[in-house]
Amino acid sequence: MRATRFFISTLKEAPADAEIVSHKLMMRAGMIKRLGSGIYNYMPMGLRIIRKVENIVREEMNRAGAVEMLMPVIQPAEYWQETGRWDKFGPLMMRVKDRHGRDYVIQPTSEEVMTDVARTEIRSYRQLPVNFYHIQTKFRDERRPRFGLMRSREFTMKDAYSFDRDPAGMQQSYQLMYDAYTRIFQRLGLQFRAVAADNGDIGGSGSHEFHVIAETGEDALVYCPSSDYAANMEAAEGVPLLAERAAAKAELSKTATPGKAKCEDVAALLNIPLQQTVKSIVLTVEDEEKGEAGKQLWLLLLRGDHELNEVKTGKIPGLANYRFASESEIIEWFGTPPGYLGPINTKKPVRIVADRTVANMADFVCGANEADFHFTGANWGRDIPEPQVADIRNVVAGDPSPDGKGVLAIQRGIEVGHVFQLGTSYSQAMKATFLDENGKPQLLQMGCYGIGVTRILGAAIEQNFDDKGIVWPASIAPxxxxxxxxxxxxxxxxxxxxxxxxxxxxxxxxxxxxxxxxxxxxxxxxxxxxxxxxxxxxxxxxxxxxxxxxxxxxxxxxxxxxxxxxxxxxxxxxxxxxxxxx
Amino acid sequence: MRATRFFISTLKEAPADAEIVSHKLMMRAGMIKRLGSGIYNYMPMGLRIIRKVENIVREEMNRAGAVEMLMPVIQPAEYWQETGRWDKFGPLMMRVKDRHGRDYVIQPTSEEVMTDVARTEIRSYRQLPVNFYHIQTKFRDERRPRFGLMRSREFTMKDAYSFDRDPAGMQQSYQLMYDAYTRIFQRLGLQFRAVAADNGDIGGSGSHEFHVIAETGEDALVYCPSSDYAANMEAAEGVPLLAERAAAKAELSKTATPGKAKCEDVAALLNIPLQQTVKSIVLTVEDEEKGEAGKQLWLLLLRGDHELNEVKTGKIPGLANYRFASESEIIEWFGTPPGYLGPINTKKPVRIVADRTVANMADFVCGANEADFHFTGANWGRDIPEPQVADIRNVVAGDPSPDGKGVLAIQRGIEVGHVFQLGTSYSQAMKATFLDENGKPQLLQMGCYGIGVTRILGAAIEQNFDDKGIVWPASIAPxxxxxxxxxxxxxxxxxxxxxxxxxxxxxxxxxxxxxxxxxxxxxxxxxxxxxxxxxxxxxxxxxxxxxxxxxxxxxxxxxxxxxxxxxxxxxxxxxxxxxxxx
Missing domain, CATH: 3.40.50.800 (Anticodon-binding domain)
Known part of the structure; x- marks a missing residue:
């Protein structure tokens, strides 16, 4: 290519709305050009990179036996109504009516349409396994689009969908994709890490995320340098940091802690380790049918130096639809505003969940449910009934690895791929079956596999830049x-x-x-x-x-x-x- | 490729909604799969063909010096409001609101966005000429989608936009694209014809359509086998079939033609050639501001064997917004219902336009504005004032070619490409200028160039099939x-x-x-x-x-x-x- 036959347009300064380095550099290098909020023209210099990424993705998908097709951008609502996601997806999904008033979706993803293809095209077990993919424009109406291609509204995604006759087959297809993704990110020339992940709203059983390692990454990746354990923060298991509970030594004692509403301040005041304190988090669950009478408050207890993991919290039976309690709810249930809450002497009965580590603590400090007072010497069994115990905290660097093979480390990453074992969640909703050897209809076992093609550009830059500009890996350099x-x-x-x-x-x-x-x-x-x-x-x-x-x-x-x-x-x-x- | 690693799904019978052969065969061959009205999944077998078409298009566009980029599917309304097409485009353009209530267009084409790119990216004459193209998903909300990929709502189009400093440069860019299109359709292995075309609603001066020749084509292509004259029916010039007007020989005479409301019937009754009769077409033009008082009826006169050309009609000064007159309007202005209308003795004054051929007729037969009566022996100048003369008819096979080099032939075609000289229609509306050698801002001269990528599949099949199925040209066979x-x-x-x-x-x-x-x-x-x-x-x-x-x-x-x-x-x-x- 001769530069005079191409289109090169660089800028000295990045526009003011570009907050992160990849956004700034892509704008300055003339790779993208903003058209609207979260909507970009891919300029010639940027499109070359996108095409190179697409080609690597395509080659490895084909090598793994997946078959390319193309599903439409505009999809009739009826398919989304079948699975209930027409209602559930929320405002992230853009909806549109045609001239006859019929409803359509601008696709944010394609499980429904794919499952419809499968239920009509796959008739017999002899056609299985099969894995279809497409590389297509997606749209998600982000509340706050930003960071250029990292969180744009219109973007390009490769999504693949595997169909198998049984869970073992599905896991095999999943592994094929896991391996293909590994090859893809190797060929892209990026440092990356695959981590076990929570399945989120998409349903199904197991999943992994693929992250490009970058200090500016939004996600915390947890891994064990001495083993192959790796999970994202949402999914990383927190083990009890105390192997067993020590015997109670101290008396329960109400102690004045005026103005010390935070564990750090209480520990400093009492001259004890922060690890001796317990923090209270109050959640509300409402039973909509019962109204006010159906409202239940939950008290979640974490060690003073730990943070709540909201995803794990939502998996506790009864907490699927929790929200954080309001100050008036807290006053009504605890008799005091936040800052001095604890499990002892609540005004109204609350359900208590203790983190695994908290459950093994003895002689700990917690709020007294009275302003400016804490209890010291609190003990389970003696002062408080034995609590429900769960893993509800974010792990921290240095925690023991859940596989017992060392301690955890944490690094930052940018999610660029995600593989899911869906099982039958979609095939059941849409009655997607095949006939087995006995001529009996069976539900298709599905997996789905996404790669954010355009996002990879941003992630690659976040990992590879210097003060002069971008440092592309050779395989995707323009x-x-x-x-x-x-x-x-x-x-x-x-x-x-x-x-x-x-x-x-x-x-x-x-x-x-x-x-x-x-x-x-x-x-x-x-x-x-x-x-x-x-x-x-x-x-x-x-x-x-x-x-x-x-x-x-x-x-x-x-x-x-x-x-x-x-x-x-x-x-x-x-x-x-x-x-x-x- | 091994068939067992691919996805092959053929059908014995085409679905009932497939009316034309290309639609039936693509469905039976498992190339497309219907998702909704005018919306198709491109199945693996179909996508291979689409990609091959895209690659040929891409290679020839690049060879012609065009630069590939990608403009978004979802485009903010503000650009379309700048040119007025937000209002003018009508229901063919699908509109959508985002979560904040802001308006967007699902792009049916990209002149506005392209002109926006140009006005910010092109600063100097030194950057010209430049031609940007993209191959992208388009959506047009057709009132009656049908014929599979021939008139689908979601489709893939290659659209290119050239920018030049002056009209001569624009015409050079246009010729480059004309030549590139010729190479593209040659390489696709299709019989095709380029014809001069009307510019339609897109604005600008000159244009050509590229048609795949097929008996089932919707469009009539006019060409001269003895020269290079070729135009579509809308644009093909009709020359007067009578070189000059003969002298009047007959007397004007009112003749009873009971129940003979059609020229053919009148000619048979009077035992005269159909070519001696004149047919009347009545149009209404309303001046909205003046209401009923601003209404004007026009009488257009064609030889009995000719048909009105509605596009040419709309170009007559004053007829840009014509509609066909209603029966009640005709009765009010002519004093009689349709069937016996003519230019003599109208009840209220009408404006008369005679086709070039009619203007040279003598002793002709026309309606008498009285039920069951016609005039014979009607003559211009003597019985009727000399009319306004215009080319308002469709040419027919055997007409003299407008270039004087032979006679016209007509064949059927399917439009697959269109090149336009836009001039400054968009750059003016959107203030897209560059600085010339003297540092003075000048409007960019634009051309635009479309190819219906997915439509080519349908057109290729309409031209190449037999009773066993499709006969793909080798260059685009799956x-x-x-x-x-x-x-x-x-x-x-x-x-x-x-x-x-x-x-x-x-x-x-x-x-x-x-x-x-x-x-x-x-x-x-x-x-x-x-x-x-x-x-x-x-x-x-x-x-x-x-x-x-x-x-x-x-x-x-x-x-x-x-x-x-x-x-x-x-x-x-x-x-x-x-x-x-x-």
């Missing part, structure tokens, strides 16, 4: 090599050598761009460093006099001189070095 | 070659030879499918004939004993035997023969 001639219009030698190298690289199948715009060297170099092309060759009269060209890798601090005759082989060896064994 | 082994599970020789040929074809870069499903030969052959793969190799024990394989081209009536050792070269020569010189 161009692998840029040739920057110095004074091509003045020097016949530069012109000849530039053209020769350009043609040689093209002939060798290298994705090369020749910057024939005639820009000043400084501006030209700055553009390509911002855009992030991994390999740069500078051709100038000075070097040519010695038969040399200048090479600079995007991560190199110093350029090296390479003989003209060796540059092609040199570039090829650089590119080969970038390849990941497939 | 597979170029199918290998049908006979009894691969029984015969080691068949298995070995099948695998050898399959691997050899793959290694040679041939897009081959190996039908390893184990179907009966009859069912297997029927499937591939229905699907329309152009080259078939059958491998069986009987042939192998003689060292032969059986080859059948999709259009061949008889198979030929080819030595095993020569089959690869044989297939390659067949495929090379299919190539169009690019």
């Amino acid at each position: 161009f692998e090599v840029v040739i920057c001639p110095m004074g091509m219009d003045r020097s016949e030698a530069v012109k000849t050598e530039t053209e020769a190298l350009y043609q040689a690289l093209l002939a060798a199948g290298v994705d090369v761009i020749l910057d024939d715009r005639g820009e000043r060297p400084g501006a030209m170099f700055a553009d390509w460093e911002l855009i992030g092309v991994p390999h740069r060759v500078v051709i100038g009269d000075r070097g040519l006099k010695e038969g040399k060209l200048e090479y600079l890798g995007r991560r190199d601090s110093e350029a090296s001189n390479v003989p003209v005759t060796e540059m092609l082989a040199f570039i090829q060896s650089k590119l080969a070095g970038n390849q990941v064994a497939g | 597979f170029e070659v199918v290998i049908c082994p006979m009894g691969m599970d029984r015969s080691e020789a068949v298995k070995t030879e099948t695998e050898a040929l399959y691997q050899a074809l793959l290694a040679a870069g041939v897009d081959v499918i190996l039908d390893d499903r184990g179907e009966r030969p009859g069912a297997m052959f029927a499937d591939w004939e229905l699907i329309g793969v152009p080259h078939r190799v059958v491998i069986g024990d009987r042939g192998l004993k003689e060292g032969k394989l059986e080859y059948l081209g999709r259009r061949d009536s008889e198979a030929s035997n080819v030595p095993v050792t020569e089959m690869l070269a044989f297939i390659q020569s067949k495929l090379a023969g299919n190539q169009v010189a690019g």
Whole structure:
């Protein structure tokens, strides 16, 4: 590609609404252009990257035996009504009426349509297993779109759906996809981690998320460096930090803690470790049919240095629809405002759940349900009835790994892929069956597998940038090599050598761009460093006099001189070095 | 590709709603699957074809110097409001509100968004010319979607937009696209014709449509076999069929024509040629501000054997917003119901427009504005004031070509491409300017260029099918070659030879499918004939004993035997023969 036949448009400054580095750099490099809130034009420079990502995804999906198709962007509501997601999906799903007043969905995902294809196309066990995928435009009407392609409303997703005859088959299909995803992210040249995940609203049994590792990532990834344990924060199991409960030694004693509403302050005041304190979190569950009479307050107890895990909390029987209690509810049930709450002497009966660690604590400090007072020396069994025990906290670095093989570490990640074992949740709702060997209809066992294609661009940048701009992995760089001639219009030698190298690289199948715009060297170099092309060759009269060209890798601090005759082989060896064994 | 790793799903019968052959065959061949009215899943077999079409389009667009990008499916209304098309587009354009109540368009086309990109990205004449294109999902809420991919609501379109500094540059860009389209349809292996077209609602000056020739086509294409004149019916110029007007010979005479309301019947009753009669068409134009007082009726006169051309009619000054008159309006203005209308003795004054041919007629027959009566011997100037003259009829086969080089012929076509010279209609509305050499802002000169990617599938089939199924041109067949082994599970020789040929074809870069499903030969052959793969190799024990394989081209009536050792070269020569010189 010659730069004058392409469209390059870089900016010195990022627009004010770009908050994170990937958004800023993509805007500055002219890869995307904002059209509306969370809606972007993919400019030529950006689209090249998207296509490269898509191609890697496509190749690995095909290699894993998945078959590509394409489901529509606009989907009739009736399919979504069958599974109930027409009502459940909420405002994230954009809905539209046609000229006849019929309802449609702008697809946020495609389980329903896929299941409809399967229930009509799959008749016999002989057609199984099968895995369909598509790479398609999705739309989710985010409440607060931001971060460029990281949380845009219109985006490109690869979603795949596997169909099997039984759970064992489904798990095999799931593993195939897990392995394909691993190869995809390897080939994308990204540092990533797969973690066990919660299934969320999509239903089904098991799932894993694939995260690109980046300090700026929104998600906390929990892993054990000494084993293969890895989970996201929502799913990572918190083990009791005390193996067993010590015997009570202290007396229960109400202690004045004026103005000390936080565990940290109480511990400091009483000169005890924060680990000796217990914090109270109050939740409300309403039984809508019974109204006020059906309202129940729950008190969840965590060690003072721990944080509540809201996903785990929602899985406790009875807490599926919890919300945090309001201050007036707390006063009504506890007789005191937040800050001094505890399990002892509540005004009205509450249900108590203690975190696994709290359940093993003895002689602990908790609120006295009276402003400016805490209890010290509190003990289970003696002062408070034995509580319901559950894992309700976020793990922290240094916790023992749940597999017993070391301690946990935490790093930040950006979710770019998710694989789910759906089981029969959709096939049951939509009556998607096949005939088994005995001619008996059986529900299809499903899995679903998503990759956020456009989001990968943002994640790759968050992981790979420096003060000059983006540092693309070679496999998804918009161009692998840029040739920057110095004074091509003045020097016949530069012109000849530039053209020769350009043609040689093209002939060798290298994705090369020749910057024939005639820009000043400084501006030209700055553009390509911002855009992030991994390999740069500078051709100038000075070097040519010695038969040399200048090479600079995007991560190199110093350029090296390479003989003209060796540059092609040199570039090829650089590119080969970038390849990941497939 | 092995058939067992792909998804093949053929039907014996087409669904009842499939009216035309391409729709029926695509459904039966499992290429598309209906999801809703005018909305289809592209199944794996269909998507392969779409991708091949897209790739040919992409390659030729790139070769012509166009740059690929991607504009969003969901576009903020504000851009469409700027050009007024938010109001003008009508119900064909689907509109949607987001969670904040803001208006969006599901794009039916992208002139507005493209012009917005241009006005911010193009700053200087040095950036011109530039041509951006994208291949993207479009949605048009057709009142009556039908014919499968021929008139679906969701479809894939390639749309390109060129930007130039002056009209001469714009015409150069237009010609580049015209030539690229010619190469595209050549490479698609389709018989096609480019015809001059009316610009329609999109605005601007010149345009051409590209049509796939097919007897079932909706459009009439006018062309001159002795020259390069070609236009669609809307745009084809009708020349006067009488070079000059003869002198009046007959007297004007009111003649009883009881019950003869049609020219054909009147001509038969009076025993005169139909070409001696004149038919009346009455139009109404309302000046909305003046109400009833602003209503004007127009009488358009055509020779009895001619038909009105509604597009040409709308271009007559004053007739831009015409409608056909109601019966009550006709009675009010003419004093008689339709059937006996004419230019003489109307009850109220009407504006008269005569077709070019009618204007040169003498001694003609027309209605007398009295039920059951016609005038014979009517003459311009003598009986009726000289009329306004215009080309308002559809041409017919045998008419002289407007270029004077022969006579016109008519064939049917399916529109698959359209190129437009837009000029400054959009850049003016959206203030899209660039700075010229003198630093003065100038309006961008635009062209736009569309290809209906998914529609091409339907059109290709309408042109290429037989009683067994589809006959794809090799360049867009889902597979170029199918290998049908006979009894691969029984015969080691068949298995070995099948695998050898399959691997050899793959290694040679041939897009081959190996039908390893184990179907009966009859069912297997029927499937591939229905699907329309152009080259078939059958491998069986009987042939192998003689060292032969059986080859059948999709259009061949008889198979030929080819030595095993020569089959690869044989297939390659067949495929090379299919190539169009690019």
